[in-house]
Amino acid sequence: MANIRDIARLAGVSVTTVSRVINNQPYVSAEKVSAVKEAMKKYNYHRNINAVHLSRGKTHLIGVVIPFSNHPYFGLLIEGIANAALDHNYKVVLIQTNYEKAKEMEALKMLEDKQIDALIICSRISSWDVIESYLAHGPIILCEDSRNEKISSTFIDHYKAFTLALDYLYEKGHRQIGYSIGRQTGTNSTQRERAYKDFLSKHSLPFEINHIFTDRFHVEDGVDVVESLLKMQHRPTALLVTSDQVAAGIVTSIRERGLSVPKDLAIMSFDNQPISKVMHITTLEIPLVVTGKKLFQQALTVKKLHMKKSTSV
């Protein structure tokens, strides 16, 4: 395999000149350009990208941490990130954690090792402190409200979204509203809980712990929720569901049992994925693809400016 020095020799120029030709830089005469290009073609030259990375000190790779790939929520986020990345000539390195801390640490280590230029964490497990300590090695962008922290983020204002949804249901006459979320802990869940409790106290409504369902991610989890509901003495009349998938499961399961939505149970879902349209589930749009795109753009910007930045969607 020919390297840049071989090409330089064969074209009768210096390596600097070859480098200039490769990178389309000015200050090379037309003859030399063609001489170099010819030599490159003749010897089927391909620059060693790892040498470029070493020399330049960056890789044009961007790490993306997600818990799992088979979930539409993260699928859409990735969709946005990946498209934006490719448009800017960046590539995405996927780090799937299954919510294992060690895997997330590997991603942070990649940043430390300069294997990736920046890191986007779509769902975090490590503590703020840990992540903060890696900030020195490169930009880290989170997809959750980090306004109180030193880390940049593009996030969805789940407090607002939840409040909006709750108010909507309240206006429809619902006084016993429950909700179903994914992880119990985490910034997003905390904010939703806060919105929920604020809503309850605003309207002097009682808090019912068993109207809250946690760890519901997939369609089939919706079936479980319905089963639990049916066993209850005092059922909620409406449910906020933080995933169209789970909502689809709930709605399917309910209808199957001869009950009706929203008469027997009103459902208000989030994300606005195709399935909710098909199943006529009321859903609040969360612009995930756009968020993905912003996350990426922020990774670029933060890198250049070395400053913290947070955007709410």
Added chain:
Amino acid sequence: MANIRDIARLAGVSVTTVSRVINNQPYVSAEKVSAVKEAMKKYNYHRNINAVHLSRGKTHLIGVVIPFSNHPYFGLLIEGIANAALDHNYKVVLIQTNYEKAKEMEALKMLEDKQIDALIICSRISSWDVIESYLAHGPIILCEDSRNEKISSTFIDHYKAFTLALDYLYEKGHRQIGYSIGRQTGTNSTQRERAYKDFLSKHSLPFEINHIFTDRFHVEDGVDVVESLLKMQHRPTALLVTSDQVAAGIVTSIRERGLSVPKDLAIMSFDNQPISKVMHITTLEIPLVVTGKKLFQQALTVKKLHMKKSTSV
């Protein structure tokens, strides 16, 4: 930032020795090991991974080409690949093509540039020839039947799966069976078409072009299918659907119109994703996660053996 030479100097040893310590190689005395480790800690040494890549000539990165991320089919495939990769200390570089040839070419270029050690193409656009020409630069694994080609693959035997499903429906008494697929072209679709035509001629059944639906990928496409069906004079009595998502859309839409599955239209779907269980859709399991894992393992094996290999799932 301290580099390996700094550490060598500070620990009073040679760079070779430091390298040995870093890589846990034998033939270093206990004292020197600790001296080096101390120096590394003291100066917060981190090896430059790009120098490692350059030196070793590989990156422990594996490229994965998919058309889009927001589809459960590819989500599951990625899930399998990503998990297997992480277990083997490889990282996944995601190349999302949106079925644009140029994007797929970028992936092939990455292989040529040695930016990735191997490439898995989950859904191909380029011709066999093009892909074959990149085979010299590293292992390429496809997820489609490549038994007639020079390229390795782990693939699902869609001919068999389709035949199985058709026979099942035939036994149930169906004589007018249609199908819905994703892309019209491609090995997988061709094989299904072959299975379908073979089935028809085996039972001397007529071919009805409008009983075939193409370019159906997502839930909402199922609704379209139902609309088309309802406009038909001679409707099929059963439909093979190559995606649980689309099947879910079809079933939902049909039930909504007061018709019943399977009485008015029998549905046989593929993949066996949670949604089909929730909606009680008959589905033929396609082990996508396992396929993903095999694809990865094959990428490793082929690399070592430099030989073609194909596995059917």
Added chain:
DNA sequence: TCTTGCTTTGAAACGCGTTTCATATCATAC
């Protein structure tokens, strides 16, 4: 005592493109 074969250790070469800096040339400006 001598040979054989590990165990240790390090100098130097290797992988390879980018970038800085100095030098040289040529043309336009005053």
Added chain:
DNA sequence: GTATGATATGAAACGCGTTTCAAAGCAAGA
């Protein structure tokens, strides 16, 4: 005619870890 600034070009330094090869030390076996 000289100064000024752009254009053109290359030598050498830089980024940095791995690996080969030679050499030295030491112990067990003959």
